[in-house]
Structure formats: structure tokens, C-alpha cells
């Protein structure tokens with residue numbers, strides 16, 4: 001138990017702890033990899049992982065957390081589908097003295113309702129994408145279409161804001177259409193088809209900014225079917241760094257991605273082990289790196305390096 005661990009103070013004795021993981025779903029390749037790596041990390045560390053797939057619904061996540069609390073798990077991992085509406089259930093976990101670690105998305109709730117949050121600076125990711133595009137197009141006019149992530153999710157809100165910050169000073173760059181593709185390949189393709197139709201068969205579009213790679217991959221398909229060359233006729237910048245986008249970059253069909261590590265569980269479990277050992281409270285935000293990759297950064301090699309990572 002956590003109390004015994006507190007006495008021995010040995011993190012290795014975290015073995016046998018039960019961790020509940022409320023995952024959003026499997027909307028993207030990135031998310032599938034995060035799930036795989038969480039299972040792997042839990043297994044390596046000897047935890048029992050209770051996995052719950054919410055199929056994109058917050059109500060399912062709230063029900064899963066309540067069931068974890070009722071079971072008396074030693075910790076809860078939560079990847080929150082949307083940013084709002086978590087106060088009550090997080091308060092319940094706190095009253096049950098079960099530490100909660102947030103993974104990859106943020107919540108609007110007060111910081112004292114969770115132990116820590118592991119994730120990237122989502123606004124910064126959008127800025128990196130926007131700065132890349134501004135530099136790439138230079139002085140020419142560029143009409144941009146945007147595929148947003150899940151409505152109300154912190155990555156959709158923040159990646160939009162960051163990109164807008166980055167292009168604000170460039171009057172030649174304009175977002176002409178922006179719609180959600182819910183972080184999925186299928187909806188990325190569908191929404192891109194409607195953008196292409198509305199924009200002179202795509203001939204009036206200079207660039208696509210997609211809040212994740214999966215939507216970009218779907219959009220690439222739509223662009224090809226419309227008879228245009230993705231990566232040339234329409235520049236493509238997105239976020240995550242999944243193997244498929246590196247393949248697209250290697251083929252010249254995508255231009256840039258901002259990498260997000262799918263290993264959120266590693267830092268989360270380290271923070272939990274420190275807490276279990278002697279009540280150590282980690283910083284409230286454990287920030288992962290955001291690195292830009294372009295076609296010049298050996299995308300074929302980057303594909304090889306990632307293809308077995310659980311994607």
C-alpha cells in the first residue's frame with residue numbers, strides 16, 4: 001500500500017500498485033501509441049493497470065474515474081477529452097486521497113485537484129507550426145485552411161491560438177476556412193474535401209494547417225483525389241510526428257510536423273513513485289519537448305526510428 005511505501009521510502013516497491021487509466025479513445029495514431037506505451041511502462045514497473053476506453057465521451061471518463069475510486073486504486077491517469085467539467089469528479093478523487101495525473105491535455109480545474117500534468121506546451125506547438133509556414137511562404141499571399149482538433153479540447157483551443165499568434169504579424173497569411181476534423185483521419189479527409197470544393201477545387205488554397213498528423217494524412221488523400229499535389233500545390237504542416245507523416249514527408253507529400261512524444265506515462269509514473277515513496281509533490285506541469293521536423297530532416301530515417309513504437 002501507499003502507506004507502507006511511505007515507511008520504506010523505496011520507489012521500487014511501487015510494484016503491485018493498481019493504476020486506473022481513463023483514456024480518451026483511439027482517434028489517432030498518436031493516441032494508440034500513448035496507450036501502448038502506458039501499458040508497457042506499467043508492465044515494466046509491475047503495476048496492475050486498469051484500462052478504460054471512453055470512446056471520446058467525457059461522461060464515460062467520469063464514470064470510469066468513479067469506478068476507479070470505488071475500487072480504491074492507488075492512482076489515476078486521466079487524458080481529459082475536453083477542458084471543462086472535471087471539478088466534481090476530481091474533488092471526489094481528492095477526498096478519497098487518490099492522486100490523479102493528467103496526460104497530454106489540460107483541464108480548467110484548480111491545480112490542487114491533481115498531482116501533476118504531463119504534456120507539451122500546446123500553444124507553443126501551434127506557434128512553431130505557424131512560424132515554419134510564415135518563413136516558408138515569405139512575402140507571397142497565402143490562403144490557409146485549418147483542420148481543428150476535437151471541439152473543446154485543450155489541444156484544439158491552444159494549437160489554434162498559437163498558430164494565430166505566429167501568423168498575426170504577417171498580413172499576407174490568412175486563415176480562410178477553419179473547421180473541426182475531430183483529430184481523425186476520416187474526418188480530416190471529409191472536411192478537406194469540402195474545403196477543396198469551396199476553394200476552386202483547391203486551387204485557391206496555399207496551405208493546410210492540421211492540429212494533428214492523422215487529419216493531415218486524411219487531407220493528403222483528399223488533395224490527391226482532387227488532382228493536386230499535396231506538399232507542393234498545397235503546403236502541409238501538422239503536429240504529432242507519427243510514422244505515417246514522416247512517410248508522407250519522405251514522399252514529398254507533407255512538409256513539416258511538430259513532434260509530440262507518446263511516452264507521457266514514463267514521467268507520470270516517475271512522479272507517482274516519488275509521491276508514493278515519501279509524499280513528494282512534483283511540479284504541477286511536467287513539460288515534454290516540441291521539435292520541428294521538415295523534409296530536410298531525414299523523414300525516411302525518422303519513420304524507421306518510430307515505426308515500432310506502438311503506432
Ligand code: GYE
Pocket residue numbers: 027028029030031104105155183211212213214239240260
Ligand atoms: O495531438 C492528437 C490526439 O491530446 C495532444 O490528441 C493530444 C492530441 C494529439 O488525438 O493526435
